[in-house]
């Protein structure tokens with residue numbers, strides 16, 4: 456592996472596609488169904504990365520495909536910014552009803568995660584009339600210039616693209632395994648949030664100039680990092696004290712993958728603005744900005760998109776929401792717990808595993824030995840299991856929400872055999 460057809464496709468692609476693309480391993484896909492991806496040489500893979508946390512309902516779920524076909528035969532495009540159509544309105548209603556904490560919410564539909572993030576930042580600035588945005592070290596919010604200004608997971612994403620958006624500050628995240636203050640939880644008193652009054656707000660950014668704090672409830676790209684229990688309640692309190700909006704970037708963690716529809720619900724915190732994308736359309740490109748009614752006050756014309764909320768993508772999202780509601784979220788909780796148990800058993804046998812963590816099906820294995828995550832990823836690919844590295848030296852497991860115990864056990868078995876090979 457890769458086989459002859461894959462090698463041929465790869466060489467053709469390399470001649471014409473942008474060299475900026477990563478290409479994690481030489482997977483060249485012909486078709487995919489459920490949890491199985493089949494490459495152009497007929498090799499079959501168990502997909503535990505969901506096309507980078509996108510195919511929540513598995514690949515080409517028959518109900519999503521049927522809904523897409525039905526919609527494609529009726530209306531491909533008319534432009535939701537200027538006109539009305541039922542799937543746009545229906546999706547806005549479903550997402551507004553999903554928003555946590557009750558009350559009235561409104562929705563703007565876009566095409567990609569970065570677009571939702573930029574729209575959320577525009578909305579926060581517009582609504583508050585304040586210029587500054589605070590994001591977190593380790594955060595990933597996208598690669599368009601505005602979103603990139605918030606992204607702080609790898610310097611190479613930013614290098615050579617400056618100057619970026621002014622008015623963006625980065626603060627340490629609630630990453631207790633790698634605390635930037637070298638403190639230990641819980642003795643630290645959640646210094647990463649509590650210190651803001653004496654640090655950033657006292658020295659560099661007056662809090663009444665801050666429009667919003669944008670945060671991933673669980674940092675995805677940086678390693679599926681879960682902040683401590685007090686982190687979000689304290690951040691919410693700090694935002695409330697200074698009239699700052701809290702934006703939860705749920706693009707990777709949302710849609711029920713973690714066992715709650717929005718991951719921030721694990722902390723009982725209600726944000727002011729939420730961004731969704733990735734899994735929302737089960738693979739069709741669609742994103743959403745969900746904001747409290749009193750915040751989404753921008754008047755006609757100030758924000759729009761030609762393709763945003765495309766009818767076919769909306770249809771895919773509506774079917775995805777039905778599937779999530781009809782049992783997939785419960786399955787994510789059950790299968791996530793089963794996988795985490797299995798990962799803990801592996802951690803007790805392999806000393807090179809420094810940590811296993813996760814909520815629902817947003818799981819990670821972190822290694823103490825350099826390069827081990829990469830090596831595991833590459834060897835799992837060759838044995839038919841698709842995984843992805845994340846963070847410094849971790850592997851993320853982001854299986855589709857349809858997986859069975861058999862799929863989970865098969866994945867654990869492959870990881871185990873590769874670890875045995877790597878450490879033996």
Ligand SMILES: Cc1ncc(COP(=O)(O)O)c(C=O)c1O
Pocket residue numbers: 567568569570572595596597598671675676704705706707708732733
């Ligand atoms: C949390 C988060 N926000 C934003 C984005 C950007 O989304 P997109 O690649 O659709 O622009 C990503 C993508 O990985 C993400 O994980």
